[in-house]
Amino acid sequence: MLRIGGGIRTFHFVGIAAFVFVLIFGLWLVVTANEWVKPIFLPGPIDVWNRLSELAASGDLAKDILISCYRIAIGFSLATLLAVPIGVMIGAYRAWEAAVEPLTDFVRYMPVVAFVPLTILWAGTDDIQKFLIIWIGTFFQQVLLVMDNTKRVPLDVVDIGRTLGMKDRSILARIIFPAAAPGIWDSMRISLGWAWTWVVLAELVAATSGLGYRITTAQRFFQTDTIIGYILVLGTLGLITDQVMKFLGRRMFRYAESRR
Amino acid sequence: MSAAKLQIRGLTKVFETRREEVLALDNVDLDIADNEFVTLVGTSGCGKSTMLSIVAGLQQETSGDVYVDGEPVRGPGRDRGVVFQAYTLFPWLTARKNIEFALRGEEMTGAERTSKANELLALVGLEKFADAHPNELSGGMQQRVAIARALSYKPQILLMDEPFGALDALTRQLMQELLTEVWEQHKLTVLFVTHDVEEAVYISDRVIVMTNRPGRIKTEVKVDLPRPRRYEMVGSPEFGALYSEVLESIREESLEIEQLGSTL
């Protein structure tokens, strides 16, 4: 079991993973039950659970989740709809790559956080500003990922299209895009994870609703239980979206798994 | 015999890399008759793939000309089908759909396309795998579908670049038999590349041996073994003599590379 690259049964893997979770949870329980740390800094799991239940019962939790999800859906879709065609184009044509890639690479290294004041100046503090932050945070990364996915399509497969007498546009749409699609889907799954970070960031700084906004107000009133509860909720939501994307990807691209 | 199906005249290819100019093909002349099966053999890097690729219209020659039926080749076209060593089936399509994909250019109804695809799958013995995706097929099966796909739209010339190069020895042998059978039934002009001498002699009408880079034609060996070919022939003295002749010719080139290496 403890050998580099050595195999392990799924049963054992899940067991070890579950054990670590239980261990940390137990530690949290013990530390807080004995009040080794003041509850205002670290409330116990029961307190956090009770607070989340209250927020759920009042409908606040659902409202916060919904509004944040809505912002991600719009911001992420706008980024994806633009990034996929652009990424495919610059992956397929060197001239397009020269025009777009260096610029994108440059923008990518500008910290998204630094754009927050600018986006507030431009768009105020309503939803548009949230879309903008999510868009800036994901679009440029997506373009480069999709370019990479496109470049991985073997040249021989493209050449087959050419020997079949296909025109460039047709090769792009009927060969390069479908060949790159499983990889593109995976890139979208990864960038969706980042989108969660950006929506919370935008809501922390300037918002009147959403999960991030609730965390900021909680901080103002020293409601540490709300903060920790919401962080756990965010982690769970991120995990769920990731698993849903993985599941859909496996269903759509079953042919891309190597079986032999 | 009438004019050759495929004519290669003074074909020269120079690759310009950042550091140097590589002369890959140097003034190659070659004629291939209608329905002839010709194989190129030579050491690795001697320009076989480059030559095939230029004939396919996928690469531009530096100078020289390629003619099909007397018409100069300008870019790729459906008169020439190609099979590569790498697996090039479209992974998102089933075996049958891969063949139907190639038939999109033809004036056919959907049903005609499907029945044509089925017919070709049967030809390569894969009718049972029509609905399988490439990831469910072995390497040999994938190459059989690739051959079926290349034959489906009835190109005049079939270009094959080490199509069995990635397969294990036994599968390879079966594939050679299959290809020979298919070709003997449905004659067409084939330009085949391999570095396996036994394969070359077994399947060809004529074997062309190339020199080391820059690639030129060194010798050609006419294979006058009877058709249909049977695998038992591999053991015959006639086969042995042809095999030795081709091997000896390539060995000289390989030795030259080794000696150059030791004097560096």
Ligand SMILES: Nc1ncnc2c1ncn2[C@@H]1O[C@H](COP(=O)(O)OP(=O)(O)O)[C@@H](O)[C@H]1O
């Ligand atoms: N795109 C390229 N750029 C530079 N050199 C190349 C390129 N393609 C092939 N070559 C060189 O041309 C020579 C012939 O290559 P190739 O036709 O692939 O040989 P073979 O198929 O006989 O092994 C080799 O020396 C190879 O390094």
Ligand SMILES: [Mg+2]
């Ligand atoms: Mg080669």
